[in-house]
Amino acid sequence: MAAVAQCVRSALRPRYPLLSFSLRTSPRLLCVATQQKNTGQNLEEDQSQSQNEQKVEPSSAEKMLTEEKAKLEEQLKEVTDKYKRALADAENVRQRSQKLVEEAKLYGIQSFCKDLLEVADILEKATESVPKEEIKDENPHLKSLYEGLVMTEVQIQKVFKKHGLLRLNPVGAKFDPYEHEALFHAPMEGKEPGTIALVSKIGYKLHGRTLRPALVGVVKDA
Numbered sequence: 001m002a003a004v005a006q007c008v009r010s011a012l013r014p015r016y017p018l019l020s021f022s023l024r025t026s027p028r029l030l031c032v033a034t035q036q037k038n039t040g041q042n043l044e045e046d047q048s049q050s051q052n053e054q055k056v057e058p059s060s061a062e063k064m065l066t067e068e069k070a071k072l073e074e075q076l077k078e079v080t081d082k083y084k085r086a087l088a089d090a091e092n093v094r095q096r097s098q099k100l101v102e103e104a105k106l107y108g109i110q111s112f113c114k115d116l117l118e119v120a121d122i123l124e125k126a127t128e129s130v131p132k133e134e135i136k137d138e139n140p141h142l143k144s145l146y147e148g149l150v151m152t153e154v155q156i157q158k159v160f161k162k163h164g165l166l167r168l169n170p171v172g173a174k175f176d177p178y179e180h181e182a183l184f185h186a187p188m189e190g191k192e193p194g195t196i197a198l199v200s201k202i203g204y205k206l207h208g209r210t211l212r213p214a215l216v217g218v219v220k221d222a
Contacts, residue, residue: 106164106207113165116156117204117212123153124202160204168203168214170196179203181213187222195219 127149135143160166168179173196175182180196180203188197196216203214 107209109163110206110211113160113163113204113206113211116160120153120156120160121201123149123156127153164207165211166205168205168210169199170203170214170216171199172196175216175218179205179210179213180216180218182218183215185218185220188219191219193219193221 127146130142130146130149135146137143157167170176170180175194175196183200186197187193191197195218197219198217199214200217201215204211
């Protein structure tokens with residue numbers, strides 16, 4: 001091969017000096033081209049690797065952002081739940097406080113009413129103890145005293161009613177343990193068992209709540 005190349009160069013040297021020059025320099029050019037090609041491939045590989053790394057980096061960043069978002073959503077859910085519970089507790093406290101205030105307005109006079117009931121009982125016994133046959137014009141002092149007691153009893157009952165205090169005189173009604181207190185049980189002809197035959201002491205209710213139960217006698221089966 002070397003001899004052939006030598007023959008070609010010697011034959012072409014006189015006529016085509018440029019061709020001879022190109023043949024001498026072509027191996028170098030081939031080497032340079034090969035190096036440039038390899039360099040280009042390396043650059044392409046580096047670029048593709050950097051692109052892959054760039055693709056991987058956003059994926060990890062997105063994963064971190066997703067985890068952070070999930071944590072923030074969970075925290076928001078917990079805070080919202082606590083806020084709703086706090087609102088519910090505050091509303092319950094407000095309602096209870098309002099109920100206590102209303103009950104205090106209604107039942108704040110309860111102890112005072114209990115004391116006045118004793119006065120009403122005394123007035124009732126006083127009027128009942130006066131013999132009706134003795135209330136005559138011939139006894140003006142007794143008549144005036146009796147009428148004064150009756151007027152006082154009527155007036156005190158009006159005051160009781162004004163403040164929501166009502167009498168319980170349940171003769172003939174069904175026995176109710178929330179409103180009545182049984183002193184005895186006895187069979188009675190013509191009376192339905194479980195009904196009240198006798199009221200020993202009048203009861204009272206304050207705004208629908210039993211302030212003092214009526215003391216009664218209850219009919220039972222024979």
